Amino acid sequence: MVDRGEQKQKTRHLLISSALKLSAEKGFASLSLREVAKAAGITPAAFYRHFHDIDELGLALIDEVGLGLRQLLREARRSIDPNRSVVRSSVEAFISYITENSNLFRVLQGERQGASTAFRRALFTELGRFIEEVTEDLEKESIRKNQPLLDVGLAAEAIVAVTFTVGAEALDLPKHKRPELSERIVKEIKMILRGALAMPETTRASKISTPKKIKGKASR
Amino acid sequence: MVDRGEQKQKTRHLLISSALKLSAEKGFASLSLREVAKAAGITPAAFYRHFHDIDELGLALIDEVGLGLRQLLREARRSIDPNRSVVRSSVEAFISYITENSNLFRVLQGERQGASTAFRRALFTELGRFIEEVTEDLEKESIRKNQPLLDVGLAAEAIVAVTFTVGAEALDLPKHKRPELSERIVKEIKMILRGALAMPETTRASKISTPKKIKGKASR
DNA sequence: AATTTCAGTATACACTCGTATACTGAAACG
């Protein structure tokens, strides 16, 4: 005698994870209800006990993706090694996460321009949340280091854009080439952060005259 | 009496543009040979006179996309108004281009993570070319203004990533909100450029990286 | 003018698709 709701939940999740796997291989848009059902080991008709549509499953899938993303960020925060650059350890956490959850990430990236507007909107919302969290992190860091940043939100947006775009390449790369990719991302992020630094006096003009020494703290 | 090869070329192009239109609506991955053929006004079987596969048509489509991109860049260069920022006019050219050729752009973005490896590889090649052209532009500007830049290639990569990622949002935005989007992109690009500036002497000091444990404040 | 070439048509095939309908059998419930 097995619990009923529990069993249903289990099947539901099986459907989602099957869809995730298949989506990563051939794109969510080209999935058929039947093949998802088959992959989950149930009859096509039984599918309707869980979702009344493939698109409804899609939305559930996006929730899953969003959850994964937020976990990733938390993980990255947690694993910060004070001896290493925050940026570097975050990026490395990100890369290792997306290569381990490549299905999740492929769907996230692939469906960004895909299918329905509702679909896209849901994804954008998730991404927006992600950017927001990065923004908060940046603000905290900025205060902690006493290095004021301008347009933190924009910086976060740019950082996320770069990380996701360039990071996506990792999925097609042999493992040994990934560190090089990480390095590239790290450099680009630091570039953005440098550009976001509010520099006393000289901020507005992009031509740098002679920036004054930054704050008293010796940086070494 | 009509020229034969010419007529064939015409039909071929009709197939491609039909596929483009349909792809933008529902994603290339979910296209069927039959509906593309029907949209182009020919019989399914006649499709095989032009491509022996839907994926082969896909590759042709990517060529088209790449061509469009390079045209865009050339256009952006041409329309530079010395009274306005190069960045701003380029970004605006880009936004107006992708909203006018939204089909092309949707496919480009959507298929980046899509389908086959061959497909993706072809797209990356096109994007690589694009980044390369931006790199060259940056180098020229850098010399013209006598403002040396560091890691120009990386800066170009970041700029393209940001422009494409954020720019993609324009497609779902009502026209009157697009200038605001452009503004955001412009700011982020300038941020990157500022970060790429090789600053005399003080460069190191303002870097945000934390190569070693910072001995800073006794914050505990 | 006779012949060849070939883009496109017509038809037919075996599949897969989404979905509707009637069912089964065990967990949940009164």
Place this chain on the structure above:
DNA sequence: CGTTTCAGTATACGAGTGTATACTGAAATT
């Protein structure tokens, strides 16, 4: 208990799929 609920099955349908095969008719070649 017996009854109800309901996740999952079995089957069947019409519609769309990719592709093979034989064809047509006009442009191109000889």
